[in-house]
Amino acid sequence: MANKTISDLLADFELRHAQKSYANERRRVRSKIIxxxxxxxxxLLLKKLECAFLQGEARACDKELAALEQREQEALRAEGIAEEYDCPACxxxxxxGGKYCNCFLYEVYRLVYGAVDLKTLTESFDTFDRSVFDDKLPQKSGKTQRQMMELYRKICEDYIGVFPKTVKQNILLRGKAGLGKTYLLNCMAKEAHKKGIDVCLMRSAALFDVFFKHRMxxxxxxxxxxxxxxxLIDDLGTEPVTQNVSTEYLFDLLNRRLEAGLHTVVATNIDDLQKRYDxxxxxxxxxxxxxxxxxxxGEDLRLK
Known part of the structure; x- marks a missing residue:
């Protein structure tokens, strides 16, 4: 549930790092070679300090320290004493480097904002099943439902494949319920996360709940x-309308991201967005x- 604050998460990470570092150090202490x-x-560090005070040459010490670091890493691997962290990067x-790691941001999205836990998603481009879509009845576009979904699958997969150098900055998926919009959105989120992209998937109700809490x-x-x-925002338009929150907060979010050149993908069942919002x-x-x-x-897959 989204019940954490940023301060809570920073404290959690500080404790996690301390616990893992202590466990790693315990393993190192037991190795005589290390x-x-x-x-x-x-x-060597003492010798380098003496050189600094006496204005001596310290570069030789640096080379020896680098060699010792290399020896230490080789010894750690040889003895199976690898450092164990949930996120080796940070x-x-x-x-x-003074910026939040993607692992921390992932926890912010999930535990502070109530975003979807991407690790639990089962949908993916690899498991896309074209056979569930009708391939006989042409739709308004002249294509069958299957042809449209194959095209949209390729567009969405290519969008993540070349990210952030996409042809269009944003994508809007629109149409009635049960046609595969959420499925493709989940596929995009899953693939982006797998590629190490900083990504957040929000259901509309959770997003507007964040807006309301901020307003309060x-x-x-x-x-x-x-x-x-x-x-990525799913089911836009299904959230309850709240005065002085729905329109103003959504506009501010979309406008800031558009001006910053950041990418946003939205799925909605709403035909008239201007009437719903402005x-x-x-x-x-x-x-x-x-x-x-x-x-x-096309045909609502949930009714099949």
């Missing part, structure tokens, strides 16, 4: 949603220059 190398490193600190003064910062590389929002969701619109039509 302890010997550590003694050599301490002696060593469970949640930060790399709760500790729910919006900058993470504004700055995520790829934001012209500002519909123009940003339907802008032809920045957005590719995929119209879904």
């Amino acid at each position: 302890q010997g190398i550590e003694e050599e490193k301490r002696a 060593r469970d600190t949640g930060v790399i 003064g709760e500790e729910v910062p919006l900058e993470f949603l504004r700055n995520v590389q790829l934001l 012209e500002r929002i519909s123009s940003r969701l339907e802008a032809k220059q920045a957005c590719a619109t995929l119209f879904f039509d």
Whole structure:
């Protein structure tokens, strides 16, 4: 559930790093070879400090330290004492080079915003089953439902494949329920996560719940949603309308992301977005220059 704050998560990561570091150190202490190398490193560091005070040449010490580091890594591998962290990139600190690691952002989306846990998704482009779509009755586009879905699958897969250098900045998936919009959205989220892209998949109800909490003064910062590389919003239009929240917060989010050149994919059952929200929002969701619109039509798969 989305009941954590950013402060909570930072504390969680600090504790996680400390626990994993302690466990790693315990394994190292039990190795006489590693302890010997550590003694050599301490002696070299002392020698380097003396060189600094005496204005001596310290480059030789640096080379020896680098060689010792290499020896230590080889010894660790040989003895099977690899460092164990959930995220080797940030060593469970949640930060790399002064920026939040994707592992930390993933927890923010899931535990602070109530976003979908992408690790639980079963849909993927690899398991796409074209046979469930009708291939006999032409739709308004002149294509059968199967032909449309094969085309849309390729568009969505290519979008993630070349991300962030996409042909269009955003994608809008629109059409009635049960036609495969959520399936493709889940496929995109799953593939993006697998590729290491900073991605957040929000169901509309959860997104507007975040907006409402922020409006009420709760500790729910919006900058993470504004700055995520790829934001996917499912079922837009199914959320309850809240005065001074629905339109203003959604417009602000979409507008900031559009101006920042960040990518947003939205799935909706709403035919008239301008009537549901207003012209500002519909123009940003339907802008032809920045957005590719995929119209879904055909038989509701949930009724089959």
